[in-house]
Amino acid sequence: MEVTSVVQLDQTKAKDECLNLYLRPLQVSDVDDFMVWASDEKVTRFCTWEPYTNKEDGLNYIKNTVVPHPWFRAICVDDRPVGAISVSANSGNDKCRGELGYVLASKYWGKGIVTRAVKMVVDTIFVEWPHLERLEALVDVENVGSQRVLEKAGFQREGVLRKYFIVKGRSRDMVMFSLLSTDYQS
Amino acid sequence: MEVDLSKITLRPFKLEDADDFLLFAGDDQVTNYLRWQTLSSKQEALDHIKDVCIPHPWRRSICIDNCSIGFISIFPFSGEEDRFKANVGYGVAVKYWGHGIATKALKMAVPQFFADFPDVVRLEAFIDAQNLGSQRVVEKTGFQKEGMLRKYAYMKGKLRDMFIYSFLSTDLPANP
Numbered sequence: 619m620e621v622t623s624v625v626q627l628d629q630t631k632a633k634d635e636c637l638n639l640y641l642r643p644l645q646v647s648d649v650d651d652f653m654v655w656a657s658d659e660k661v662t663r664f665c666t667w668e669p670y671t672n673k674e675d676g677l678n679y680i681k682n683t684v685v686p687h688p689w690f691r692a693i694c695v696d697d698r699p700v701g702a703i704s705v706s707a708n709s710g711n712d713k714c715r716g717e718l719g720y721v722l723a724s725k726y727w728g729k730g731i732v733t734r735a736v737k738m739v740v741d742t743i744f745v746e747w748p749h750l751e752r753l754e755a756l757v758d759v760e761n762v763g764s765q766r767v768l769e770k771a772g773f774q775r776e777g778v779l780r781k782y783f784i785v786k787g788r789s790r791d792m793v794m795f796s797l798l799s800t801d802y803q804s
Numbered sequence: 805m806e807v808d809l810s811k812i813t814l815r816p817f818k819l820e821d822a823d824d825f826l827l828f829a830g831d832d833q834v835t836n837y838l839r840w841q842t843l844s845s846k847q848e849a850l851d852h853i854k855d856v857c858i859p860h861p862w863r864r865s866i867c868i869d870n871c872s873i874g875f876i877s878i879f880p881f882s883g884e885e886d887r888f889k890a891n892v893g894y895g896v897a898v899k900y901w902g903h904g905i906a907t908k909a910l911k912m913a914v915p916q917f918f919a920d921f922p923d924v925v926r927l928e929a930f931i932d933a934q935n936l937g938s939q940r941v942v943e944k945t946g947f948q949k950e951g952m953l954r955k956y957a958y959m960k961g962k963l964r965d966m967f968i969y970s971f972l973s974t975d976l977p978a979n980p
Contacts, residue, residue: 666885710958711839711957711958711959712957712958713958714955714956714957714958714963715955715956715957751955751963752954752955752956754953774954776951776952776953776954777949777950777951777952777968778950778951779928779950779951779968779970780926780948780950780970780972781888781925781926781970781972782889782926783885784885784888785885789888789925789926794950794951794953794968796953796954798954798955
């Protein structure tokens with residue numbers, strides 16, 4: 619089975635940790651690892667969804683959303699999925715734009731993992747999708763950690779969109795970030 | 805030409821507006837920053853009024869003396885997470901530019917729309933970075949500029965930077 623074409627490798631030392639970090643598709647067989655972050659309310663705090671409470675829902679999500687998704691990867695540390703990162707696609711006049719999303723098990727926070735994963739996505743997505751001009755991300759104004767990830771990865775903050783989403787019954791202000799294919803230099 | 809802004813009214817479109825509709829919807833200058841294709845015949849105008857304007861959740865003709873000289877559209881998004889937001893668009897016949905008509909019409913439309921759609925909390929307008937006239941319209945109406953979205957979308961085949969503006973239901977002046 620050809621695996622190398624879909625695996626992004628990054629084996630740089632991160633501060634005092636040497637982490638074997640790579641991205642690969644998330645599969646149904648990863649459901650137990652998925653449940654570790656998906657059931658954690660610290661992780662889902664700024665997500666539109668509630669924590670998962672049963673494995674059946676996890677399996678359905680992987681089968682129905684992850685597998686057919688245009689670009690969805692597990693973030694793997696020491697060969698196990700510890701989070702996920704994805705880019706959504708648009709059509710027609712909006713085809714130039716993709717939205718970045720990511721999530722990481724709380725045990726692995728604070729080590730720069732998501733920043734590295736975002737950089738790996740940026741290194742590949744404009745090549746895989748030549749029609750993509752703009753990668754954007756929307757982050758809750760209170761989610762400072764996630765804003766720092768994007769800033770470190772070179773995204774530009776464009777503004778605060780007021781009451782942009784209703785998340786868990788409350789309207790939220792979101793910061794809009796973007797990285798253009800022309801911003802990106804390999 | 806003098807325009808008495810107190811004569812500006814908003815009402816739903818009717819098939820009888822087709823000739824007047826074609827005067828602005830058939831003009832590239834008006835449709836330049838819209839996603840519409842410029843219309844080119846009375847039949848297209850009739851079809852557009854029948855298939856788009858009339859079934860639209862909230863589209864109004866901007867009228868002087870009950871004669872259609874432009875439009876305002878406010879389109880609520882669908883979907884559980886988005887239905888509290890709506891997108892604003894408008895256009896006025898070139899002959900009537902420069903008199904504050906679009907601003908007057910938008911100032912009338914915004915509170916009417918919020919009254920008709922009490923679930924909507926956020927109106928947004930995406931305005932091409934080069935479209936200074938339209939930026940002034942929303943600013944004078946009280947929309948807040950939130951930022952510039954770089955290379956946000958294609959418009960008439962070109963990739964455009966757009967300013968995003970919003971008007972929240974909480975931005976409406978409190979009732980006396």
